[in-house]
């Protein structure tokens with residue numbers, strides 16, 4: 001368990017270079033926020049960490065003992081699919097090597113109930129997923145990601161379609177989870193998120209200005225994309241971010 | 250009709266074929282509907298027509314040719330879809346029309362009196378023989394043995410393929426197996442309800458079942474049940490009124506769909522008079 005090391009990462013989709021010269025570490029047990037404009041490469045970074053996309057250049061080192069739980073940005077599934085909340089959450093616990101005759105046993109179900117209790121959704125277990133609100137759905141997806149006992153939880157804009165109050169409660173819950181695991185969260189809600197995060201990185205494709213950004217902390221530097229632009233929660237940087245409209249992009 | 254079933258061998262076969270068809274359609278149809286593979290299945294069904302034509306041309310059992318074409322189509326669509334950025338629909342339509350064209354082409358080249366293709370287009374459940382029933386039983390067993398023991402994996406794959414990939418489940422394996430199963434099912438159905446009507450039988454029962462359940466296994470179970478009801482009703486109607494069986498079964502199924510919708514609306518209106526019904 002030693003965090004995630006990203007070195008000189010470059011990711012391409014055919015002609016588009018989504019990420020370039022990305023080097024930074026994610027520390028164990030930190031609560032990391034990832035911000036940046038639309039198309040900046042945030043989801044791409046996460047997918048590369050998950051091994052869903054091969055880097056064109058560079059390396060991502062994840063300890064083999066690490067278990068990553070993932071809450072995707074855009075749920076591609078059909079909300080009318082005939083499946084209940086409990087079934088969706090149990091899916092997170094399916095062994096990856098196909099097991100013939102696999103059934104979920106009482107132990108699995110109890111574990112699922114425990115996770116649901118933790119996320120305060122146990123009363124929804126028998127609902128069809130199409131009947132959930134946006135915030136409830138997010139909790140279900142977080143529960144699914146927690147089923148495998150991850151020590152790293154990655155969430156891609158988990159609060160995109162959720163009202164302010166629910167957002168706060170999801171952040172609090174993530175903070176709670178952060179006691180025993182690394183939490184990496186992509187978000188556009190910098191203002192609301194601020195109190196909860198240990199660190200924020202800003203991603204916009206390349207990192208060529210990363211040192212100036214770190215030292216300069218100017219609006220121009222921000223604009224030209226400093227990944228590795230670590231913010232330790234200082235107030236002026238917060239204002240800078242919000243002033244630059246990061247919250248609204 | 251009971252006497253007829255007891256008396257005539259072909260009626261016993263037809264009854265057996267109807268039940269097996271319903272089993273295949275209930276299980277595979279649910280998967281096809283939920284994975285949105287309806288147009289791909291249409292493509293496979295029509296492409297297999299090319300193989301049937303080839304069968305006539307080479308003077309071998311046409312269904313073997315159909316099986317070959319259907320399998321090639323389903324696997325190719327999967328591969329092409331993965332390798333290119335093409336919309337699956339456009340590839341499917343190419344196989345769709347290409348298969349039909351080849352079918353006509355081969356039939357035209359076949360020496361002698363041109364074979365009657367109607368039974369492959371619209372099916373003839375009364376012409377199903379003992380050998381064919383055995384073939385259907387084998388296929389049904391294959392489907393049951395592949396779907397049931399891996400049910401949780403199929404459920405994950407159907408519901409959220411992307412997440413299955415993230416979890417490290419071999420999605421490509423599941424997809425390939427599924428496409429081959431769909432190809433097998435469709436070819437088997439062709440003899441019973443025909444190329445054109447097989448799609449309806451695969452999609453109508455699951456669509457109705459979904460009105461009444463939100464669990465995948467129940468959707469499959471109910472689809473099988475509806476399939477049996479429709480095919481038996483269609484069969485007896487076609488027996489008494491002397492109209493083509495395949496077409497009758499489909500029309501009964503469509504009637505069943507509207508009846509189910511009305512039932513659901515009335516039932517919902519009674520329980521929640523103020524809400525709109527979700528279909």
Ligand SMILES: Nc1ncnc2c1ncn2[C@@H]1O[C@H](COP(=O)(O)OP(=O)(O)OP(=O)(O)O)[C@@H](O)[C@H]1O
Nearest residue numbers: 013016018036037038039040041042043044045073
């Ligand atoms: N599957 C894909 N094929 C081709 N290009 C892609 C693909 N996915 C992303 N891209 C491109 O890569 C770049 C980064 O996309 P990415 O989805 O990582 O951005 P993001 O920061 O997550 O944006 P958002 O805030 O909108 O979610 C964009 O230019 C996008 O167009």
Ligand SMILES: [Mg+2]
Nearest residue numbers: 042043044073
């Ligand atoms: Mg994104």
